[in-house]
Amino acid sequence: MGNFLSRTLAVINDFSVEEQLFLYQSTKRLKDKLKNRDDVSEFQIKRNTGIYIVFVEPSTRTKESFINAAKFHKNAKVNIFDSEHSSFNKQESYVDTFNMLTGYSEYSIFVLRTRLEGVVRLLERKVGEFAERHGIMRPAFINGGDGKHEHPTQELLDEYTFLEHNNFDNSHIRIALVGDLLHGRTVHSKADGLKVFKNVEVDLIAPPELQMPEGYIQKMKRNGFEVRQFYSIDEYLSHGKSANIWYFTRLQLERMGEDILEKEKILRKAVTFREDMLDKISEGTKFYHPLPRPKFNPEIPTFLDTLPLNGWEEQAINGYYVRIVLLSMLGGALEAPFDTSRPQQQEDEDFIIPAPITDGTKGVLKEGKRGIKPIENGTVIDHIAKGKSQEEIYNTIVKIRKILKLYDVDSADGIFKSADGSYKGYISLPDKYLSFKEIKKLSAISPNTTVNIIKNSRVVEKYRIKMPPRIYGFEEIRCKNENCITNPTHGENVTASFVQIDGKFVCEYCETPHEYHEIWKI
Secondary structure: OEOOOOOEEOOHHHOOHHHHHHHHHHHHHHHHHHHOOOOOHHHOOOOOEEEEEEEOOOOOHHHHHHHHHHHHOOOOEEEEEOHHHOHHHHOOOHHHHHHHHHOOOOEEEEEEEEOOEOHHHHHHHHHHHHHHHOOOOOOEEEEEEEOOOEOHHHHHHHHHHHHHHOOOOOOOEEEEEEEOOOOOHHHHOHHHHHHHOOOEEEEEEOOHHHOOOHHHHHHHHHOOOEEEEEOOHHHHHOOOOOOOEEEEEOOOHHHOOHHHHOOHHHHHHHOOOOHHHHHHOOOOOEEEOOOOOOOOOOOOOHHHOOOOOEOHHHHHHHHHHHHHHHHHHHOOOOOEOOOOOOOOOOOOOOOEEEOOOOOOOOOOOOOOOOOOOOOOOEEEEEEEOOOOOHHHHHHHHHHHHHHOOOOOOOOEEEEEEOOOOOEEEEEEEEOOOOOHHHHHHHHHHOOOOEEEEEEOOEEEEEEEEOOOOEEEOOOOEOOOOOOEOOOHHHOOOOOOEEEEEOOEEEEOOOOOEEOHHHHEOO
């Protein structure tokens, strides 16, 4: 049996597909038992547990459903943290606050909603370390929504509702995502959440200004989803048979800039359902919405409330059942009949590769050759930005010098034309040997570069550098997302870290994708 104690749900991917299906099957069982007034004690947390509901950002449905789900667990101590009168207003950091709260129970489960993105991932790591230092059981964390990043518990109740719609057949789903796909964190979670279905078709319906961010579209495609894009409901319905599951999300005006707000009426019209569209949708269609609907000009007009299309009311009710079961799992009441241990993080693949030295003088420019004077001892960095424009090569050389702090060393650099007609950059560092950490930095600044270590006028070591799988531990890197918890303006003293996915560097906290040259502060 596998337990879920001390697990964290920061993003939907923190639970495997097998674990999610276990949660959905358990939720169906709980829902049936409650409706039949059967005994549900197997779902209730038995251990001494403190459940903290900490909503730094306003919420009604998510907060109230979690409060009531927590009260279902009669043996747990439920604490509703009043953030408006808390130490957050005294400039205390998230880590210090949750370190303190962790010490008040034998075991803690924290449900947290914030405007900042990546907070739950930070707390999982830092507060977990605090607990281990003091012999306390590592707490569990649940992301109740962070900025425009993710809302994984909404995704859990959504996927459960879709499975109900399909009579718990997870072989196929076709779903239309409609509305503000740019800012809507609930639709972002679907890039991974829909993996519980074996065959997935996604129709994205939003005007260009509000379309799904490209990073999430690419994630969907990597997950094997078939993705189509449309700019309005009218355009979508003109293309033939539509999906039988429609998922609307409101225009999140509070997250929009002035340039988008000026077009509000046009944008809203593109994603608002009208009565004349009723005869164009597929039979058996259901509409869903994470709520709230705007009371003025809602995407799903109120005339639909009494029609069979209304799936959003049952969807909202399902949030209570799903969150009860999630707390049951994290509180140790429910155990899975399979291994739930998290896979160990794999070691970074080798991206600094020793290269054969066929000619010991290769890489040492000889007398009479145009360019840098040869060196007897030191390092030569070759093939910098090879194939790029001369301006790009020059900028890369400058960036290498700034990041590696090559200010006060006797050195030279240049741009050379290779035999194949392409250009490359070259830096010569007499009597200086790059450390492994500096070479690792170099791989992120300028991958596909060659490093030659020279002693007594001969190349004794040579390395070809690939783009690294992860970049972390450097003060010079920064996530470009201003709402990321790693941004220095938030004062949390978190060093950014990135993982490489398909040539992009993705922030490990907020999942914002970057080109490799964008992560450096200079």
